[in-house]
Amino acid sequence: IRRLRGEGFDVVCALLQRRDDVLEPSSWEGFLADVFSSLSPLCLYFEVGHAWNRTKWGVWDHKEYITLAKAAVPLAARHGARLVGPAVIDFEFHLYPPTLRAVAFDKVSSLLYVDRSGAPENAQFGWTTAKKVALWKAVVDVSLGKPRECWITEMNWPLEGAGEYSPAPGKPCVSEEDQANYLVRYFIICLASGLVERVYWWQLVSPGYGLIDSRERVWRKRPGYYALSQMAGLLEGSRFDGKDPAAGAEIFLFRKEGREFAVCWTRAGAVEHEFVRAPIQIVDRDGQEKPAGSARIWIEEKPQYVFFR
Numbered sequence: 001i002r003r004l005r006g007e008g009f010d011v012v013c014a015l016l017q018r019r020d021d022v023l024e025p026s027s028w029e030g031f032l033a034d035v036f037s038s039l040s041p042l043c044l045y046f047e048v049g050h051a052w053n054r055t056k057w058g059v060w061d062h063k064e065y066i067t068l069a070k071a072a073v074p075l076a077a078r079h080g081a082r083l084v085g086p087a088v089i090d091f092e093f094h095l096y097p098p099t100l101r102a103v104a105f106d107k108v109s110s111l112l113y114v115d116r117s118g119a120p121e122n123a124q125f126g127w128t129t130a131k132k133v134a135l136w137k138a139v140v141d142v143s144l145g146k147p148r149e150c151w152i153t154e155m156n157w158p159l160e161g162a163g164e165y166s167p168a169p170g171k172p173c174v175s176e177e178d179q180a181n182y183l184v185r186y187f188i189i190c191l192a193s194g195l196v197e198r199v200y201w202w203q204l205v206s207p208g209y210g211l212i213d214s215r216e217r218v219w220r221k222r223p224g225y226y227a228l229s230q231m232a233g234l235l236e237g238s239r240f241d242g243k244d245p246a247a248g249a250e251i252f253l254f255r256k257e258g259r260e261f262a263v264c265w266t267r268a269g270a271v272e273h274e275f276v277r278a279p280i281q282i283v284d285r286d287g288q289e290k291p292a293g294s295a296r297i298w299i300e301e302k303p304q305y306v307f308f309r
Contacts, residue, residue, distance in 0.1 A: 282297065
């Protein structure tokens, strides 16, 4: 953590619970006290609990989670730490009203996975990623009676061929190329909505779903690593200006330091699109420059960045 802070990174700690913490509250409180006293000088935010709406993580109902989270409030205040929660996993937004009304979190978090729907634009019972985010923000704001900043603290797509390392074998698993495409598309859909302040990918290094594969002696950076690096570098400090209502393509318009550009992709296949202004530069998902010959370009499932004069 000290090394990351020294390089300018803001570090958020996620505090994981176990069944023993529910059955022996003193052990949980001791854990919290140790964490806040040792790490609060380095970390401003602490997410209390993790995916507790799955019994395999030790909590069997929302009342047990509320008890754990409430114990963190006075201890965090004593050390000047800020709390993030309730860290509900997946599309189970009915759990937010009772937990948010019981515990005063500084930031509201969700582990908002959409991998079982495939591409982030796909609908699950009619709910796309964009619609889920809008519903989540509405539930949060209505529950609290005022707007509150929302963070997505975990999301990913597991990978095909990872065998025992896969957290979700079968249908949710995708190729490394699809994972990289979906990563960029998910981030842009959520952040451009204006409803989500932060999004975290889970996780950097993991054979089954990480941006880096650690199974060999020399770790291998996957396409998703380069896609995230490219996206972060281009979009940091930018302003979202709206969407181009193009048929068959998703085109998000941005402005940064006097430059205007579009991030574009299709949900499936490829379409030819003519921009109002001729592009002067096209950069693909991973940072490779492509020729920009005319105002008409092919847009594919792989996101690309189109710059204008």
